[in-house]
Amino acid sequence: MHKYKEKAFTAITYTASLFTIMVLFALIYGLFREGLPLFNKVSLTEFIFGIGWYPTNAEPEFGAWTFIIGSFCVTIGALIIGIPLGLGSAIFISEIAGNRLKEIVKPVIELLAGIPSVVYGLFGMSTIAPLIRNWLNLDTGLNIFTASVILGLMIVPIIASMSEDALTNVPKSIREAALALGSTKMECIFRVIIPAAQRGIIGSILLGLGRAIGETMVVLMVAGGSAQIPKSIFDSVRPLTSTIAAEMGETVIGGLHYQSLYALAILLFVLTFAINLITEFFIAKRDKK
Amino acid sequence: MKNRKVLNFCGNGFLSLLAGITILAISIFLVRIFSLGSKVLSREFLFTAPRNCMQEGGIFPALAGTFWLTVISISIVIPLGILTAIFLTNYGKPKWLLNVVQIAIDTLAGTPSIIFGLFGMAVFVNLLAMNVSLISGALTLAILALPLFINSCIEAIKSVPFDFYEASLALGATKRQTITKIVLPTALPNILTGIIVCIGRVAGETAPIMFTAATFYTRHLPEGLKDEVMALPYHIYALMTEGTHPETQVPIAYGTAVVLLLLVLGVSAAAVVIRSSIRRKRKW
């Protein structure tokens, strides 16, 4: 009887996980199945480096280069804003702030990491964009700069929370040794603690990077949406994600336009997959230490 | 020597400044949302349907839509996630398969949510002919939440000390009994936190439901799995981009954002409280 139950239980968990795993692989398979046929018509280099995106024109063009550049610009912008603020806050919380402050701030940061991105988009669209346009007397407030600020703000809690974990995990003995040898607090932080927490910190940055590249709602609402190679940080761009979101509903199943959006999704997927692998590498190595 | 002290002072100031900017920016963000949004909040706003081209009335259908989307997707995720995590932590063989699966899960956990939306639209809406409906959206959200939940379940199960297994097995319990009677109850609080985090995530997602479940306007509450539903995050997006009367609709969008924030933050705050109380109670 017991044996029978054992087997049944094993079988249930086995089926459940097979099912789960199948679903996960189906997603990957589905993307490629729908997207790859595009490359019968359009060469890979044409797709990646082509500049015109006119999917419904009589002579359609499928060049994703402007979207890649768009994604690249807002992501780099977000990192430029997110890294110093996130890291600075993490160091402040773990090394400078007292225990009491830390106990309040740490959970608050974790809460902030859960704010839905559409709320950031709303804030960017109706508060920050008009403000920036008026201040700098621009044509439009929906541009790389605004999108970067909002995305940056969004990834600050992610970077801060994970780096803070990494910093806190640095053994107490190391920092006490450094201080005992007569180094100042800052020397201890920058020469001892940060190098020791290096991997975790890089992991947190990569996580923020992945989040920024994949973010849809913020860029859809705030980046403007011109398919162009930007000349300044105050130009509008159209990242990969917002192209997919903006055009997803209008495609006819199986059509070229439909396939081209899946091809964009593959591109995005490969990008985030690469970032994930690198992140894994950093985090796994840290765990082994 | 003096130089080092100056440097120390500057470094300290610089780090405090960065932290200060962060706190300031986030405070401005939250204060702005809450101050604009709370103006329209009222019982009527929460519990009535939109009226007069969405210029008046409330967000009840959106609230109900988000509620059902979350409930249905989470109830799909919970059993699948826990069973899969049990398999992966306790039964999974061979080793290379485990690694492949772990990579797949981690990859999907980091995959942009719009890709899940694309998949949901192709498979649930079109291929399985579920149309734009509550069930299509809930399934899409479930797939999005599954890898996250599996990972937190694995963490939860791994946090059960090995001694517990050994003690239980030594007392003659079978593996199944050990797992269901010892491991799961011990891991339960952590699993609960995992569930709550998933709820917060699922309730706030827009991209996956844009083309699988969400509608711009309906007056009725969802009555069945085949209904198109309004949802809080999509409502914010739709009001901002497709609205026809910005002067009256932007405040409604802010009001909706406050409701969504209170929901998501409330739920995550519960997770934080549960986790810290576990940490305090834990005796091993």
Next chain:
Amino acid sequence: MTTKIHFVTPLLMMLFAFNLNAVTKNQITCTGSTTVLPIAQATAEAFMNSHPDINISIRGGGSGVGVAALQNGTTDICNSSRPLKSKEISAAKAKGINPVAYTIANDAISIIVHQGNPLKDISIQQIKDIYTGKIKNWKVLGGPNLPIVVISRDVSSGTYEVFNEKVLAGAKVEGSAQLLASNNAVLSAVSNTPGAIGYVGLGYVNESVKLISVNKIIPSETTVKNGSYMLSRKLYMYTNGKAKGEVANYLGFIQSERGQQIVQEQGFINIR
């Protein structure tokens, strides 16, 4: 106590309205053009007031979204701000779908500029030159020395399709144009940007922007109905086959006198 009841009752409603096996009767779904959105919504509200057992659900996205949904069989009514292309009709027929058009309103694609712009009139050719990037400064048109900010719609927009056909004649919009997803977005961008030019459905034009005449003709009920305004068009709702049952009632209501009055109230032009 009363406040408690006030909160509890709606929450219970939310729980008990739901039934796993419910097949919703009388649900009508409309998908498509953001230009048609205000008409659809206002008429749906009025229609549901008199037919409380019917639930109309309205989604936007753009005419292209509506057409795709009709072809994919995922909507009852496709809102479109342009007639279906013959290619789309044959694609739909290949999938066993037979689009039938119902004209619901007249509209004019209105060319708008910033309030401070002195320009009063523009020709079709000039608009084309601006959108294809040949004219880049307002001074070419006798205006101030100010670069032109070109604001257009995304490719799924029916307004864009009509604009493309009637003005651009197939030429491509220059890359630096901002492609916005809705009439509302174009309106607010133009009202906030001194050098901007954009186009929206007539129902969206308000005092925040300046409406300019095209080839000396201002869009109005008369000029649109007699066709003298070059950029006039009709707004449609498409169904799969001839509309039946409640869908037919709803479409009939929009075309009725009361329905057309609502169309006028929303700023569009009636078809009577």
